[in-house]
């Protein structure tokens with residue numbers, strides 16, 4: 466049976482930066498409150514670019530770094546909660562066209578909120594080990610600024626825009642070790658964009674009530690996230706007879722430094738094992754994990770064969786963890 470490896474990583478971050486001091490002029494908040502409660506200092510915001518533009522730039526670089534020709538990519542899957550269009554076409558179809566992938570390439574989006582990248586990994590891994598595909602481009606891309614309510618101080622300070630991409634390829638070297646994904650829809654309303662779907666179709670009323678934006682009961686979500694993530698990480702380590710010392714880098718979804726610290730401390734990860742980007746990017750949902758992997762790859766921390774533990778929690782609720790070795794047979798250093 467073929468195995469799959471994550472053989473390349475890349476990200477794209479839009480230029481414009483919104484600092485906490487910018488928010489002080491927009492809503493009743495302060496840099497001090499935001500840093501203390503979230504660890505976020507700034508986030509990047511796309512102005513003239515769409516979600517597919519961000520995904521295209523990350524995808525282009527991920528393919529280049531994989532060493533494959535574009536014609537060898539036989540599927541592209543995009544995870545996003547801020548797609549170019551609500552229903553169709555998918556953002557993946559638009560990215561495939563932008564990249565000039567093969568006519569007829571399999572292309573579709575998934576919606577798993579902040580756990581999007583872990584779901585993407587599981588899908589790509591399954592497609593490859595089943596023999597259906599050989600080289601799958603996965604992309605987490607978000608223009609969350611298009612669904613953030615900039616009058617709601619409890620959510621607007623949290624989110625940023627960006628994209629991360631990876632090529633998952635058939636390989637027996639540095640294989641993906643394990644992936645767990647999960648969900649529980651019973652508390653879906655705690656983190657939700659209520660409007661513009663079939664429940665509250667787009668209307669004047671929907672827009673007036675700001676139902677097209679992200680609504681979150683932050684405090685409840687925070688507690689559930691910490692408990693669920695700790696359990697998820699313990700379970701995947703246990704299932705693979707591994708301990709925190711066996712992990713080179715712990716790369717959690719970057720939502721809030723206090724959530725990350727709580728999980729890190731429960732699991733006894735050392736500071737140098739943790740990859741943190743929340744201060745400079747904020748929460749970029751499905752893009753946050755590949756953006757963080759890319760940062761640690763570009764600064765030379767992650768190398769061919771590094772063992773990574775990923776974890777994420779998000780709307781749905783969805784959550785998941787993955788353990789993998791980075792790189793593979795055709796791995797080349799940063800290009």
Ligand SMILES: CC(C)(COP(=O)(O)OP(=O)(O)OC[C@H]1O[C@@H](n2cnc3c(N)ncnc32)[C@H](O)[C@@H]1OP(=O)(O)O)[C@@H](O)C(=O)NCCC(=O)NCCS
Nearest residue numbers: 494495498502579618619622683684686687720721778779
């Ligand atoms: C959103 C979050 C930062 C809020 O922090 P918190 O410590 O839970 O704060 P609370 O929501 O309990 O609010 C405490 C107070 O701060 C206020 N507050 C909220 N946002 C504020 C802001 N930006 N600036 C200043 N005050 C703010 C609240 O109104 C509340 O005031 P009150 O006590 O007078 O009612 C935090 O709950 C969180 O990070 N939640 C999870 C986020 C997350 O991970 N979401 C996605 C999962 S992927």
